[in-house]
Amino acid sequence: MSEVLVIDDETVLARAMVSFLERRGFPSVYAVDGVSAKAMFQREQPRLVILDYKLNEDDGLELLEWILESDPRTQIVMMTGHGDVGVAVRAMKAGARDFIVKPASLASIAAIARDLMLDELGAGLNRTGVERIIGRSSAANSLRTAITGLARPCDRDTRPGVLIVGAAGTGKTLAARALHDASGGMPEGFICVDCTHRREDMGAHLAEMVSRAARGTLVLRHLEHLSETAQGQLLALLDDAATPPSLIATANQYLSPGNGEGLILPGLLYRVQVGWIDVPSLGERTSDILPIADYTASRIARDNGFGRPRLTAEARARLLQLDWPGNVAELVNCIERAMLLQTDGVIDAGHIRPITARCPVDDDVPTLQELELGAIRKALGMAGGNVSRAAGLLGVSRDTLRYRMEKFALSRR
Numbered sequence: 001m002s003e004v005l006v007i008d009d010e011t012v013l014a015r016a017m018v019s020f021l022e023r024r025g026f027p028s029v030y031a032v033d034g035v036s037a038k039a040m041f042q043r044e045q046p047r048l049v050i051l052d053y054k055l056n057e058d059d060g061l062e063l064l065e066w067i068l069e070s071d072p073r074t075q076i077v078m079m080t081g082h083g084d085v086g087v088a089v090r091a092m093k094a095g096a097r098d099f100i101v102k103p104a105s106l107a108s109i110a111a112i113a114r115d116l117m118l119d120e121l122g123a124g125l126n127r128t129g130v131e132r133i134i135g136r137s138s139a140a141n142s143l144r145t146a147i148t149g150l151a152r153p154c155d156r157d158t159r160p161g162v163l164i165v166g167a168a169g170t171g172k173t174l175a176a177r178a179l180h181d182a183s184g185g186m187p188e189g190f191i192c193v194d195c196t197h198r199r200e201d202m203g204a205h206l207a208e209m210v211s212r213a214a215r216g217t218l219v220l221r222h223l224e225h226l227s228e229t230a231q232g233q234l235l236a237l238l239d240d241a242a243t244p245p246s247l248i249a250t251a252n253q254y255l256s257p258g259n260g261e262g263l264i265l266p267g268l269l270y271r272v273q274v275g276w277i278d279v280p281s282l283g284e285r286t287s288d289i290l291p292i293a294d295y296t297a298s299r300i301a302r303d304n305g306f307g308r309p310r311l312t313a314e315a316r317a318r319l320l321q322l323d324w325p326g327n328v329a330e331l332v333n334c335i336e337r338a339m340l341l342q343t344d345g346v347i348d349a350g351h352i353r354p355i356t357a358r359c360p361v362d363d364d365v366p367t368l369q370e371l372e373l374g375a376i377r378k379a380l381g382m383a384g385g386n387v388s389r390a391a392g393l394l395g396v397s398r399d400t401l402r403y404r405m406e407k408f409a410l411s412r413r
Ligand SMILES: Nc1ncnc2c1ncn2[C@@H]1O[C@H](COP(=O)(O)OP(=O)(O)OP(=O)(O)O)[C@@H](O)[C@H]1O
Pocket: 132, 133, 134, 135, 166, 167, 168, 169, 170, 171, 172, 173, 174, 175, 221, 250, 292, 295, 328, 329, 332
């Protein structure tokens, strides 16, 4: 019996996947069309099916349903085209466990097999180094490769400074920690300074942090917010330190040299911006959403001493549909909330309540309340905030609109 069945009409690719999976220790077989796939499934009873959505004559989604009717315990990973989130959402709703975007590297296919078959996402909670970065997208792979390439043994020498650039909540600090670990740094040698804090005693605080991070890593989070005075103090501290720390700075964009708001003193900038790492937004790596959600749910369950929760098909589909402007930080926050809301170890779509994320391409029917709110916002915008004019556009009285605005806590603009 084989553990994995690959269903793909591109024979060369299917064969390559099978031999790669076999070398990784997973007995595997392949089928190139629906009829042979069904026969193979019944004969081999695989635990995992990797199924191409676009099969020549056959419909991948129909085959998915047939497989799950035959054996609901089967884990199915749907292969979709680039940007085909709609297909991934439909596959999740139909019961797929995850999806992978084509063309996928053989290594990422093997990684998904490993995670699902060996249950590694749940088991491997104490991760260090680049393994801290969960995700199977090519962006996550590039991130891990970049971190590995910049790692240097930091007990022997000071590692050249590294700037980590990315939008809010993308995982810049996590990448910094991964780089520190990968350089052989001890946990206590990883020291973060949040430069957005305008502390009166910033000079003294920096002095303490530089000394605590000696031979370790000093992370300057959001360096662009450090005042010019504090930057000067930091430079002097680094120059005077007998064992200066390796520097990592994080920022939302690349930094420019200069004096004044948002600029970095050249002496400091040239120390920090030697190597760099770009961390993409979560919207650019949709295939990381479910592994991060699963991992976070498992971690919270472990930390609180209860069993690992199950995310339903609807919850998975909903997570994929949302646009996540707050990136991974918002996804983690949303899973934390879902863990509080669930009561029986099952996270359903109703428990997925993000703070700002919305469904930009939602094929679900919007609620009447959402429609009403949208119409009021649009009318107020068109009327430049004038309530009487907006009421006219909506065909209701001024009082009615006022009442509705109060109900939704809406302001005029
Ligand atoms: N790839 C990932 N896998 C697992 N967890 C992640 C990943 N990326 C980020 N996280 C988690 O998301 C949260 C936010 O990450 P982090 O604080 O590193 O973001 P940030 O970019 O530094 O945020 P900010 O812009 O606010 O400084 C943390 O809980 C972190 O552990």
